[in-house]
Amino acid sequence: MTPTTTLAVSGRVLTQIRRDRRTLAMLLVLPCLLITLLWWMFEDTPVFDEVGPALLAMFPFIVMFLVTSVTTLRERSGGTLERLLAMPMGKLDFLLGYGVAFGVIAAVQSVLAVALSVGLLGLDVQGPVWLLTVVAIVDAVLGTALGLFVSAFAQTEFQAVQFMPAIVIPQILLCGLFVPRDQLPTVLEWVSNVLPLSYAVDAMQTLTRTAETGDVWRDLAVVAGYAVAGLVLGAATLRRRTP
Amino acid sequence: MVKNAVEIHDLHVVRGGRTVLEHLGVSIGGGVTGLLGPSGCGKSTLMRCLVGVQQVEAGSVTVFGEDAGSPGLRARVGYVTQAASVYDDLSVDENLRFFARVLGVGREHVDRVVDAVDLGDHRGQVVGRLSGGQRSRASLAVALLGEPDLLVLDEPTVGLDPVLREDLWALFHRLAERGAAVFVSSHVMDEAERCDRLLLMREGRIIADGTPGEIKEKAGAETVEGAFLAIVRRDAA
Numbered sequence: 093m094t095p096t097t098t099l100a101v102s103g104r105v106l107t108q109i110r111r112d113r114r115t116l117a118m119l120l121v122l123p124c125l126l127i128t129l130l131w132w133m134f135e136d137t138p139v140f141d142e143v144g145p146a147l148l149a150m151f152p153f154i155v156m157f158l159v160t161s162v163t164t165l166r167e168r169s170g171g172t173l174e175r176l177l178a179m180p181m182g183k184l185d186f187l188l189g190y191g192v193a194f195g196v197i198a199a200v201q202s203v204l205a206v207a208l209s210v211g212l213l214g215l216d217v218q219g220p221v222w223l224l225t226v227v228a229i230v231d232a233v234l235g236t237a238l239g240l241f242v243s244a245f246a247q248t249e250f251q252a253v254q255f256m257p258a259i260v261i262p263q264i265l266l267c268g269l270f271v272p273r274d275q276l277p278t279v280l281e282w283v284s285n286v287l288p289l290s291y292a293v294d295a296m297q298t299l300t301r302t303a304e305t306g307d308v309w310r311d312l313a314v315v316a317g318y319a320v321a322g323l324v325l326g327a328a329t330l331r332r333r334t335p
Numbered sequence: 336m337v338k339n340a341v342e343i344h345d346l347h348v349v350r351g352g353r354t355v356l357e358h359l360g361v362s363i364g365g366g367v368t369g370l371l372g373p374s375g376c377g378k379s380t381l382m383r384c385l386v387g388v389q390q391v392e393a394g395s396v397t398v399f400g401e402d403a404g405s406p407g408l409r410a411r412v413g414y415v416t417q418a419a420s421v422y423d424d425l426s427v428d429e430n431l432r433f434f435a436r437v438l439g440v441g442r443e444h445v446d447r448v449v450d451a452v453d454l455g456d457h458r459g460q461v462v463g464r465l466s467g468g469q470r471s472r473a474s475l476a477v478a479l480l481g482e483p484d485l486l487v488l489d490e491p492t493v494g495l496d497p498v499l500r501e502d503l504w505a506l507f508h509r510l511a512e513r514g515a516a517v518f519v520s521s522h523v524m525d526e527a528e529r530c531d532r533l534l535l536m537r538e539g540r541i542i543a544d545g546t547p548g549e550i551k552e553k554a555g556a557e558t559v560e561g562a563f564l565a566i567v568r569r570d571a572a
Contacts, residue, residue, distance in 0.1 A: 100436035108424050111461070171420030175477070178386045180409040181437050332404060333390045335350060 093182040101189020105163070106196065119159070119197060123151040123205045131213045144215045145296035146269045148205055148224060152198040152232035153289055154260055160190060160239030161252045168243065177332045186330065187240055187323050191233050198232025199225065219299035223308060227299070230315050231292045237322025244329030263289035268297070288318035339364050340485050340516035341385060341403075346394035348380055355380045357539045358394070363518055367504075367511045369530030370520040371559070377539040378520040379417055382489050385518065386414040398485060410438060413483035417490050419474035423463035427454055427473050430462060431480065438481045448476040451506055453499070468495045475503075479510075486510060488519045492526065504529045527559035535563055542566050 134140045167173040209215040246252040266284040295311035341363040348356040355377045383389035387404015396403040421430045431445040452472040492500045507517045535543040554562035
């Protein structure tokens with residue numbers, strides 16, 4: 093693994109996204125619009141304060157999962173991945189390069205979303221606001237890692253997109269957004285305990301409720317652990333020799 | 336000149352349940368070696384074996400004395416796949432600068448390869464908007480970046496203007512004169528005459544090996560295409 097190669101990959105991915113103005117606009121503006129919609133729906137009720145943090149955790153995860161699974165699938169089918177792996181490039185350089193690039197985008201995305209939620213829409217945050225952004229970035233890297241991993245199991249972009257309901261929606265249903273996790277049926281609570289998004293949502297909710305950050309760091313460590321595991325699994329699916 | 340850049344022994348490859356290469360053995364030295372045969376005969380698979388991206392059933396492929404695809408070789412072997420493997424949403428320059436960073440070579444090499452494939456007028460253009468021939472030249476330029484000792488080119492001249500094709504073959508010979516081993520595949524028989532050495536391939540086997548002149552003489556044919564037919568008919572009889 094060499095940092096220059098990793099950064100070369102990140103730089104290239106960021107240039108590609110910058111080129112695609114429409115995707116860039118959607119990545120940055122869409123979460124803000126959806127959060128505003130939610131705030132409007134629950135005008136004059138405390139619901140926005142309860143659901144807002146979960147949303148801040150979900151957007152970077154969902155978006156980065158989708159974008160990564162489609163772009164890496166393109167690399168696999170377009171022959172550029174084969175070319176890169178025939179060059180002096182470590183598998184981790186490739187994966188981390190994507191992780192860093194989408195981490196940067198997630199950072200910008202969540203700074204916008206957090207600024208809007210806290211500054212304009214009056215979301216109450218007891219803990220440090222910057223930590224919300226950190227959780228969002230780690231969460232985005234998790235989405236990237238899982239996206240890279242599942243792209244190995246898709247042959248077409250249609251299939252890649254279908255992994256989103258398979259991998260992402262169960263996590264949204266069980267993350268505590270609809271039913272608090274401790275009120276789920278026991279088996280589902282166990283399932284929810286092993287899903288990474290649950291910890292990201294917990295971290296965001298804790299940050300809005302108290303100024304105490306001990307639990308946040310613990311949850312963050314769990315999410316980061318899943319992201320690393322995802323990258324390792326992703327590396328295992330990158331084969332230099334293919335049938 | 337490189338002596339026996341590539342040694343292949345008893346190479347056997349099965350893809351999707353079908354035998355693609357059948358206990359193939361051949362060595363490739365310096366100069367421009369052409370691999371000619373109809374599409375589907377196993378040319379691309381053989382090329383993938385040379386760069387070490389193909390899973391093989393049995394046999395060995397060594398390049399400059401090392402196993403094909405081993406880390407020490409990755410900077411010394413340039414590979415162009417049949418489909419242009421460059422990023423469509425980046426410009427020619429951006430593509431080359433990216434691959435140059437991966438290979439760890441300086442920016443001056445970007446200028447050199449752009450000139451070599453004659454894309455100077457299109458450097459700033461996004462690859463997706465180039466013509467098919469221009470895209471494959473951009474892909475070829477990437478392979479030339481690291482000044483490789485072995486160049487593996489899978490049908491690099493398909494669909495190109497004859498003038499440009501002539502230029503590219505001249506380029507391959509210049510590279511070979513500088514000491515690189517150049518291995519080029521084609522399914523167009525008239526390109527055979529331009530090779531220093533020719534391998535004719537059919538159904539996963541090498542059916543003839545020699546200079547274009549030797550092959551034609553041995554088969555008693557006027558053209559390489561005629562020699563190919565004569566050899567196939569003789570083998571069938």
